[in-house]
Amino acid sequence: MREKLLEIRDLKVIYKTDEETVEAVNNIDLDLYKGESLGIVGETGAGKTTTALSIIRLLPYRVAKILSGEIIFNEQNLLELSEKDMRKIRGNNISMIFQDPMSSLNPVLTVEDQIAEVLRLHMDYGKEMIKKRVKEVLQLVGIPHDRMFEYPHQFSGGMKQRVGIAIALACDPDLLIADEPTTALDVTIQAQVLNMIDELQSRLKTSMILITHDLGVVAQTCDNVAIMYAGEIVESGTAKDIFEGERHHPYTEGLFGSIPNLDIDEKRLNPIQGVMPEPSMLPSGCRFHPRCPHCMDICIAESPQSKSFDGHHIKCHLFL
Amino acid sequence: MSNKLIEVKNLKKYFNTPMGNLHAVDDVSVSIDRGKTLGVVGESGCGKSTLGKTIIRLHEPTEGEVLFKGENIFDYSKKDMKKLRSSIQIIFQDPYSSLNPRMTVSRLIAEPLISNKIYKSKREMEDRIKSLMETVGLSGRLYNAYPHELDGGRRQRIGIARALAMNPDFIICDEPVSALDVSIQAQILNLLMDLQEELELTYLFITHDLSVVKHISDEILVMYLGQSVEKAPYKELFDNPIHPYTKALLGSIPKPILGERGKIRNTIKGEIFTPINPASGCRFAKRCDYAKEKCYVEDPVFIEVSENHFVACHI
Numbered sequence: 001m002r003e004k005l006l007e008i009r010d011l012k013v014i015y016k017t018d019e020e021t022v023e024a025v026n027n028i029d030l031d032l033y034k035g036e037s038l039g040i041v042g043e044t045g046a047g048k049t050t051t052a053l054s055i056i057r058l059l060p061y062r063v064a065k066i067l068s069g070e071i072i073f074n075e076q077n078l079l080e081l082s083e084k085d086m087r088k089i090r091g092n093n094i095s096m097i098f099q100d101p102m103s104s105l106n107p108v109l110t111v112e113d114q115i116a117e118v119l120r121l122h123m124d125y126g127k128e129m130i131k132k133r134v135k136e137v138l139q140l141v142g143i144p145h146d147r148m149f150e151y152p153h154q155f156s157g158g159m160k161q162r163v164g165i166a167i168a169l170a171c172d173p174d175l176l177i178a179d180e181p182t183t184a185l186d187v188t189i190q191a192q193v194l195n196m197i198d199e200l201q202s203r204l205k206t207s208m209i210l211i212t213h214d215l216g217v218v219a220q221t222c223d224n225v226a227i228m229y230a231g232e233i234v235e236s237g238t239a240k241d242i243f244e245g246e247r248h249h250p251y252t253e254g255l256f257g258s259i260p261n262l263d264i265d266e267k268r269l270n271p272i273q274g275v276m277p278e279p280s281m282l283p284s285g286c287r288f289h290p291r292c293p294h295c296m297d298i299c300i301a302e303s304p305q306s307k308s309f310d311g312h313h314i315k316c317h318l319f320l
Numbered sequence: 321m322s323n324k325l326i327e328v329k330n331l332k333k334y335f336n337t338p339m340g341n342l343h344a345v346d347d348v349s350v351s352i353d354r355g356k357t358l359g360v361v362g363e364s365g366c367g368k369s370t371l372g373k374t375i376i377r378l379h380e381p382t383e384g385e386v387l388f389k390g391e392n393i394f395d396y397s398k399k400d401m402k403k404l405r406s407s408i409q410i411i412f413q414d415p416y417s418s419l420n421p422r423m424t425v426s427r428l429i430a431e432p433l434i435s436n437k438i439y440k441s442k443r444e445m446e447d448r449i450k451s452l453m454e455t456v457g458l459s460g461r462l463y464n465a466y467p468h469e470l471d472g473g474r475r476q477r478i479g480i481a482r483a484l485a486m487n488p489d490f491i492i493c494d495e496p497v498s499a500l501d502v503s504i505q506a507q508i509l510n511l512l513m514d515l516q517e518e519l520e521l522t523y524l525f526i527t528h529d530l531s532v533v534k535h536i537s538d539e540i541l542v543m544y545l546g547q548s549v550e551k552a553p554y555k556e557l558f559d560n561p562i563h564p565y566t567k568a569l570l571g572s573i574p575k576p577i578l579g580e581r582g583k584i585r586n587t588i589k590g591e592i593f594t595p596i597n598p599a600s601g602c603r604f605a606k607r608c609d610y611a612k613e614k615c616y617v618e619d620p621v622f623i624e625v626s627e628n629h630f631v632a633c634h635i
């Protein structure tokens with residue numbers, strides 16, 4: 001039996017600044033089961049990070065507003081918890097690898113102290129055990145331990161990212177939210193990190209939400225995939241549905257078409273035409289219509305409903 | 321006459337750390353012909369950014385020379401350096417933190433023009449900014465926008481417009497597309513290739529993404545812990561990699577197809593060599609499947625094994 005760990009219903013998040021309102025996440029639904037991983041894929045500005053920050057309740061509170069929805073984690077609605085209860089959940093039950101590694105690192109602490117601090121807060125370890133574990137996790141992310149006395153600014157971009165990963169994985173979370181965890185890493189270190197995550201999943205049945213634009217990584221690690229565009233989930237299903245299914249949202253097709261192909265020798269790449277709409281001025285109807293090669297009259301007028309083909313959801317007029 | 325625009329000779333950059341001397345770049349020599357692109361790939365932390373920054377003296381070198389149009393720029397005075405900075409530009413890895421959040425798009429692009437006092441009239445300057453925005457595909461509507469209002473792709477375009485403002489000959493691109501999704505990545509790479517053709521630009525293109533480097537490079541340099549381990553024309557490197565590290569790198573690219581799932585990923589095993597006071601011998605030896613006794617004691621030499629294909633390996 002699959003056991004549900006996280007359920008997001010009808011989540012809507014906006015950013016309100018002096019000049020404009022950005023509709024960042026628009027009424028999305030997501031389910032995540034114990035021990036499984038969900039990949040969230042989509043263009044910059046699609047609302048992936050906003051979704052993640054809503055779960056862990058770290059949205060910038062001055063500008064961000066959750067207008068509707070619930071986020072049920074282990075049968076509790078996280079949106080109703082006090083900040084004090086939420087703090088217990090962060091780190092203990094849910095941990096996050098942040099997109100910008102510097103935002104999670106403290107510039108005045110050595111790398112050793114940063115990791116030790118998290119272990120001290122969340123794990124029942126003695127001094128010696130903490131020392132041992134710090135060395136261990138650094139080794140796992142490929143950083144030799146004679147470097148643990150250095151400060152973040154002395155590390156390269158990818159090394160900072162790896163320290164962030166070490167911190168998030170160190171205390172055995174139930175849910176790991178990884179926001180573009182390997183963007184700054186080369187493929188060999190990336191493989192090491194993904195192995196680490198696999199190991200955590202098989203040892204503790206940790207569930208994971210993996211936000212990434214690397215479809216290769218998604219293919220290797222995710223059970224389920226959600227494709228986001230302009231704050232909506234336009235397609236979702238099992239990895240098999242997304243990678244091998246017959247029907248796709250035109251945006252998903254565009255995404256797959258833009259991947260540089262290593263096997264053929266061509267120089268020009270094929271990006272999706274046009275750019276993401278301004279988030280404060282979203283187009284009418286289907287939000288993808290201005291860039292869609294299959295655009296019909298109805299797409300300009302009406303926002304499509306999502307249609308399910310055996311659990312493979314596609315939100316597009318082509319299939320209605 | 322040689323067509324070399326830039327030539328790096330035996331460049332070294334060491335940093336002091338609590339545990340000793342860190343060899344970030346250790347005796348690297350490369351040259352790039354005018355109008356060509358050298359791609360630099362390698363493990364995270366192997367010294368790619370440091371190489372880029374030292375070439376334009378954002379770090380002072382420990383040793384070595386950088387010849388730009390035949391002159392050693394490490395001999396340049398401050399004043400000469402300032403002039404040179406307009407011919408050599410750098411686009412940074414992170415489109416989020418490399419732009420001043422309090423400046424508008426137009427002001428950000430104007431900055432290099434203002435500080436080098438290029439235009440006397442405001443009108444001329446505005447025209448130039450508008451034409452730069454057009455070149456990189458930023459809509460004129462964004463003239464007065466702030467960077468935080470823009471997504472990563474548009475921010476990276478600002479970085480490119482800034483780099484182009486001074487009509488440079490040579491641009492160092494430090495992971496300019498790593499933070500972007502595949503579609504925007506493709507747009508930016510196409511833009512960089514178009515600009516190269518139009519303006520005869522020369523690029524040093526740093527990335528860890530092998531599919532990106534293959535698309536944009538004429539030649540590719542593979543670095544490992546501060547040193548060059550292999551260099552070849554892009555096609556040759558992909559078709560015929562020689563160094564065990566290059567092979568491991570090419571073998572670990574995750575493909576966007578299922579069927580690889582559940583398999584144990586092939587990682588490079590073995591102890592990681594530290595760049596602090598490194599011992600002699602090949603720096604990859606402890607992780608190399610083919611290592612012989614010699615590899616642990618003797619530094620391999622970077623030699624030409626076939627035309628334009630260089631490797632540093634005892635095997």
Ligand SMILES: Nc1ncnc2c1ncn2[C@@H]1O[C@H](COP(=O)(O)OP(=O)(O)OP(=O)(O)O)[C@@H](O)[C@H]1O
Nearest residue numbers: 015022024043044045046047048049050063279472
């Ligand atoms: N603090 C903020 N103030 C105003 N707008 C914001 C803020 N943070 C995000 N946004 C906007 O909300 C939208 C969604 O942003 P989000 O960061 O969730 O996207 P993302 O899918 O994570 O993109 P990326 O791939 O670039 O990380 C974007 O249009 C973004 O510009």
Ligand SMILES: Nc1ncnc2c1ncn2[C@@H]1O[C@H](COP(=O)(O)OP(=O)(O)OP(=O)(O)O)[C@@H](O)[C@H]1O
Nearest residue numbers: 154155156157158335344364365366367368369370
């Ligand atoms: N300012 C500094 N002080 C001390 N050490 C540094 C400094 N900058 C870089 N280093 C060290 O030099 C080595 C090379 O770093 P560099 O940033 O050049 O790597 P990189 O190849 O660009 O890696 P990445 O792909 O992760 O960005 C690393 O070990 C790093 O910790």
Ligand SMILES: [Mg+2]
Nearest residue numbers: 048049050099
């Ligand atoms: Mg994000």
Ligand SMILES: [Mg+2]
Nearest residue numbers: 156157368369
């Ligand atoms: Mg770097």
